[in-house]
Amino acid sequence: AQSVTQLDSHVSVSEGTPVLLRCNYSSSYSPSLFWYVQHPNKGLQLLLKYTSAATLVKGINGFEAEFKKSETSFHLTKPSAHMSDAAEYFCVVSETSNFGNEKLTFGTGTRLTIIP
């Protein structure tokens, strides 16, 4: 079974400084990986996805992630944090069955706090 491990449960950064949210994955073959964001009292939203094309993936709101097979990592970054980035972030791996349907396996989440 595939899994993801989010290395930090809570990250705090000052507004305008870089953001790094770390994620390692475990998979027996080339995985599909995603980052989702959950703002308070809001539904989950897809930030970006990696599906074996370019290893550097750009998402919404200035976020990007780099797939590193040698390190089994898929860390999420942003050059400059904004107050609106405060939320819970989930690293996600997709498992596809022989019938084409898939289920998502979520990490435990990283809460990002932005300090004014």
Added chain:
Amino acid sequence: DAGVTQSPTHLIKTRGQQVTLRCSPKSGHDTVSWYQQALGQGPQFIFQYYEEEERQRGNFPDRFSGHQFPNYSSELNVNALLLGDSALYLCASSLNPPFGELFFGEGSRLTVL
């Protein structure tokens, strides 16, 4: 264009009772998945419905059941509620296959007393 809508948003039940949660998918989507998110945890996959059939299921007991209607809307039923069933229940809709891109509703928060 309405996104995924869920009802009710909040509800309180007592142990042993039964609950039904409802979900209307985003327009054009034919696949509905349900996830359970306990406090402080990531969502966990319950099951997925496509063409009115349960297509895949996570590690949840048979007390959890569902249904998909011809208009693609879906229900999640939980029987014999336990305290541990208290959680946020998320519905997600997608195209088939979804390629990981799910659209989530804001969830139904269930409290079991």
